[in-house]
Amino acid sequence: xxxxxxxxxxxxxxxxxxxxxxxxxxxxxxxxxxxxxxxxxxxxxxxxxxxxxxxxxxxxxxxxxxxxxxxxxxxxxxxxxxxxxxxxxxxxxxxxxxxxxxxxxxxxxxxxxxxxxxxxxxxxxxxxxxxxxxxxxxxxxxxxxxxxxxxxxxxxxxxxxxxxxxxxxxxxxxxxxxxxxxxxxxxxxxxxxxxxxxxxxxxxxxxxxxxxxxxxxxxxxxxxxxxxxxxxxxxxxxxxxxxxxxxxxxxxxxxxxxxxxxxxxxxxxxxxxxxxxxxxxxxxxxxxxxxxxxxxxxxxxxxxxxxxxxxxxxxxxxxxxxxxxxxxxxxxxxxxxxxxxxxxxxxxxxxxxxxxxxxxxxxxxxxxxxxxxxxxxxxxxxxxxxxxxxxxxxxxxxxxxxxxxxxxxxxxxxxxxxxxxxxxxxxxxxxxxxxxxxxxxxxx
Amino acid sequence: xxxxxxxxxxxxxxxxxxxxxxxxxxxxxxxxxxxxxxxxxxxxxxxxxxxxxxxxxxxxxxxxxxxxxxxxxxxxxxxxxxxxxxxxxxxxxxxxxxxxxxxxxxxxxxxxxxxxxxxxxxxxxxxxxxxxxxxxxxxxxxxxxxxxxxxxxxxxxxxxxxxxxxxxxxxxxxxxxxxxxxxxxxxxxxxxxxxxxxxxxxxxxxxxxxxxxxxxxxxxxxxxxxxxxxxxxxxxxxxxxxxxxxxxxxxxxxxxxxxxxxxxxxxxxxxxxxxxxxxxxxxxxxxxxxxxxxxxxxxxxxxxxxxxxxxxxxxxxxxxxxxxxxxxxxx
Numbered sequence: 001x002x003x004x005x006x007x008x009x010x011x012x013x014x015x016x017x018x019x020x021x022x023x024x025x026x027x028x029x030x031x032x033x034x035x036x037x038x039x040x041x042x043x044x045x046x047x048x049x050x051x052x053x054x055x056x057x058x059x060x061x062x063x064x065x066x067x068x069x070x071x072x073x074x075x076x077x078x079x080x081x082x083x084x085x086x087x088x089x090x091x092x093x094x095x096x097x098x099x100x101x102x103x104x105x106x107x108x109x110x111x112x113x114x115x116x117x118x119x120x121x122x123x124x125x126x127x128x129x130x131x132x133x134x135x136x137x138x139x140x141x142x143x144x145x146x147x148x149x150x151x152x153x154x155x156x157x158x159x160x161x162x163x164x165x166x167x168x169x170x171x172x173x174x175x176x177x178x179x180x181x182x183x184x185x186x187x188x189x190x191x192x193x194x195x196x197x198x199x200x201x202x203x204x205x206x207x208x209x210x211x212x213x214x215x216x217x218x219x220x221x222x223x224x225x226x227x228x229x230x231x232x233x234x235x236x237x238x239x240x241x242x243x244x245x246x247x248x249x250x251x252x253x254x255x256x257x258x259x260x261x262x263x264x265x266x267x268x269x270x271x272x273x274x275x276x277x278x279x280x281x282x283x284x285x286x287x288x289x290x291x292x293x294x295x296x297x298x299x300x301x302x303x304x305x306x307x308x309x310x311x312x313x314x315x316x317x318x319x320x321x322x323x324x325x326x327x328x329x330x331x332x333x334x335x336x337x338x339x340x341x342x343x344x345x346x347x348x349x350x351x352x353x354x355x356x357x358x359x360x361x362x363x364x365x366x367x368x369x370x371x372x373x374x375x376x377x378x379x380x381x382x383x384x385x386x387x388x389x390x391x392x393x394x395x396x397x398x399x400x401x402x403x404x405x406x407x408x409x410x411x412x413x414x415x416x417x418x419x420x421x422x423x424x425x426x427x428x429x430x431x432x433x434x435x436x437x438x439x440x441x442x443x444x
Numbered sequence: 445x446x447x448x449x450x451x452x453x454x455x456x457x458x459x460x461x462x463x464x465x466x467x468x469x470x471x472x473x474x475x476x477x478x479x480x481x482x483x484x485x486x487x488x489x490x491x492x493x494x495x496x497x498x499x500x501x502x503x504x505x506x507x508x509x510x511x512x513x514x515x516x517x518x519x520x521x522x523x524x525x526x527x528x529x530x531x532x533x534x535x536x537x538x539x540x541x542x543x544x545x546x547x548x549x550x551x552x553x554x555x556x557x558x559x560x561x562x563x564x565x566x567x568x569x570x571x572x573x574x575x576x577x578x579x580x581x582x583x584x585x586x587x588x589x590x591x592x593x594x595x596x597x598x599x600x601x602x603x604x605x606x607x608x609x610x611x612x613x614x615x616x617x618x619x620x621x622x623x624x625x626x627x628x629x630x631x632x633x634x635x636x637x638x639x640x641x642x643x644x645x646x647x648x649x650x651x652x653x654x655x656x657x658x659x660x661x662x663x664x665x666x667x668x669x670x671x672x673x674x675x676x677x678x679x680x681x682x683x684x685x686x687x688x689x690x691x692x693x694x695x696x697x698x699x700x701x702x703x704x705x706x707x708x709x710x711x712x713x714x715x716x717x718x719x720x721x722x723x724x725x726x727x728x729x730x731x732x733x734x735x736x737x738x739x740x741x742x743x744x745x746x747x748x749x750x751x752x753x754x755x756x757x758x759x760x761x762x763x764x765x766x767x768x769x770x771x772x773x774x775x
Contacts, residue, residue, distance in 0.1 A: 004771075005769070005771070008467070010465055010467070166465065237771065237772065241771075247771060247772045248772050249772045249773075250770065250771075250772040250773060252772065320457070321457065321458050322457060322458045322459075322460075322464065323457055324462075324464055328462070328463060328464040328465045329462060329463045329464075329465070330462050330463065331462055331464065332462070333457070333458065333459040333460055333461070333462075333464065334457065334459070335457055335459050336457070349464075351464070355464075355465070356458055356464070357465075357466055358458075359466065359470075362471060362524075362568070362569070363566070363567065363568060363569030363570055364569050365471060365474075365568060365569045365714055365715050366569065366714050366715050366716075366717075366719055367474070367664075367714040368714065368719040368720065368721075368724075369469070371719050371720055371768050372721075374768065375771065376770065376771045376772075377768045377769050377770040377771045377773075378768065378770065379719065379720075379767060379768060381719055382719075382763075400770060403770065403771070403772070406462070408462050408463030411463050411466060412463055412465065412466050412467055413466075413467055413469060414466070414469075415469040415470050415471050415473065415474055416471055416569070417466065417470070419461065421461060421462065421463065422461045425461065
């Protein structure tokens with residue numbers, strides 16, 4: 001199979017949790033459910049302090065199409081609606097529910113449903129109701145992804161089962177343990193999209209998952225492909241390129257080349273919503289890293305905190321110096337472990353000193369490793385230098401700043417230890433501020 | 445509760461942007477690897493040329509490191525002499541000098557290479573020209589006679605003539621050159637192994653190539669650069685031979701002078717060459733072309749140093765126009 005250009009080969013560090021079956025985490029004493037767990041319009045609470053809520057009950061919603069419903073993940077009492085720390089946005093308005101220990105479903109859930117009898121529109125409605133968003137981390141509302149504008153003809157569905165981030169094994173375990181639900185979720189998704197061609201892309205460092213899925217998809221139109229293990233194989237654009245040979249144009253989306261990509265966790269959630277009416281209130285989270293006593297794959301309710309995850313894993317071993325939401329290549333470092341697990345939290349890493357580097361940055365020596373590593377075919381060296389010298393417009397207009405997806409491959413290989421992604425993010429932000437100013441000027 | 449107690453005991457967390465892991469690659473690792481790649485040729489030179497070569501190499505390295513140290517102290521910058529880059533510049537310069545150059549000239553060359561060509565532009569990463577070659581070029585114009593005087597010397601193997609092969613070729617012609625070595629195969633053998641006169645590190649092609657292969661294996665240099673540069677010189681010198689088209693001695697030209705060390709160790713100096721593979725191939729092609737032009741038509745017998753310096757000038761230009769192939773470029 002033809003690979004994509006660039007990429008890097010970090011140690012995959014999956015051995016700590018790969019063999020650990022998914023374990024259901026005990027219910028937390030309270031959950032902190034942020035109102036921003038998706039990309040798009042914010043949702044507003046429809047419950048108030050003091051209300052009693054049941055598991056699966058809708059507690060926040062929006063009229064906007066590009067948005068994601070939020071449901072209670074436990075039964076209990078709403079004790080607070082306030083700003084709480086958030087693992088991606090720093091802080092966010094959140095609904096705090098105190099656990100009543102009953103874990104009661106709201107009326108009407110779960111149901112027994114034959115999804116085959118539903119049409120695409122009904123299925124799409126169910127997905128929207130269930131508040132399903134991209135669970136690989138991007139958290140784009142799934143029902144929006146499944147409703148491309150009419151001028152975009154979709155012919156191929158791709159299940160992103162690459163899981164190329166080191167440490168993470170949540171999707172891998174799901175592939176082994178939730179195989180049937182994955183198959184159902186893929187079938188539903190393909191029905192909604194009206195496509196008959198499907199691919200499942202799995203990195204070849206998970207041969208048993210490849211085999212399990214190949215068996216499960218046997219006799220369907222879905223091809224399960226083992227892809228060379230190379231980061232960032234799970235980046236949408238790379239995955240599409242490798243599986244279909246199509247290149248998503250600069251600034252474009254997968255639908256521009258007739259494809260829709262969904263993550264493993266997302267299709268499991270789609271299956272649960274369609275067959276049982278269960279909204280997205282829990283997910284598999286890999287808890288790993290050198291500072292965790294007992295790394296695990298946990299099935300956790302949305303709103304449980306990182307501290308809850310740690311206590312499920314036997315607490316700390318050694319000195320904790322860094323907490324990451326997600327994988328080590330693209331995840332977000334946290335300043336506290338009191339942040340909640342959200343729909344996009346695929347992993348929580350607790351790292352001790354030996355896994356955290358404090359390398360000092362030096363001048364670029366022009367070695368070109370970043371250019372060789374960049375899967376987008378950019379010149380990260382130049383972008384970092386332009387960022388350093390505050391030449392943001394030049395970076396955007398002449399060096400394709402906005403094409404960078406911040407995968408971090410360039411930083412990974414840089415011998416000068418330059419914070420290339422940081423420069424790029426800053427330059428992007430500066431360009432956005434500039435654009436806003438110009439828009440404001442036009443408005444005046 | 446256990447967790448809360450742990451949070452209290454917890455030290456401050458490190459919060460930094462992704463990625464949170466990096467490879468073990470580093471500038472010192474690269475620079476010391478290049479130094480290591482030169483070791484076989486250095487040992488050979490020490491054995492073959494003896495004390496004068498050892499002194500020149502020592503003076504070259506020590507004065508380069510001392511200059512870097514002093515400049516960084518004066519500029520109140522972090523002292524980076526441990527990263528191996530000053531050692532490399534001093535060593536490479538010394539290897540491009542005649543073995544018995546007076547020590548103060550070597551020291552002056554090293555001083556210029558570090559102080560002017562490297563530190564005055566901002567230090568490692570900011571220099572435009574290959575510092576070692578700037579040092580050599582400066583010495584060429586300062587002491588042209590000393591820089592082109594090769595004393596007749598007794599080596600462990602035999603007595604070598606007082607001129608370099610390229611000098612003989614330039615001044616006395618090809619026939620005389622062959623005569624000096626007996627016959628052509630003998631000449632190739634002597635040049636391949638390094639049994640001939642020349643600059644300290646330019647003589648033993650085989651050991652330099654060995655070092656170069658090590659760097660290619662480590663991924664620190666791209667194989668295309670030496671192959672294209674040496675190949676270009678070979679093809680052009682063969683085509684434009686002394687007695688008409690396709691009569692030149694390509695093997696001789698590829699082994700002669702500073703081409704091997706230049707192609708493997710100077711034209712691959714990442715700081716001063718284009719960043720893309722394609723750009724580096726263009727660089728190597730240009731350097732090969734200019735080398736042949738100087739050797740065949742210029743006043744100097746050798747042109748590797750100047751050709752690389754000239755190509756250093758156009759590196760930013762090459763980088764401007766030869767860019768990586770962008771993913772999803774709208775065609």
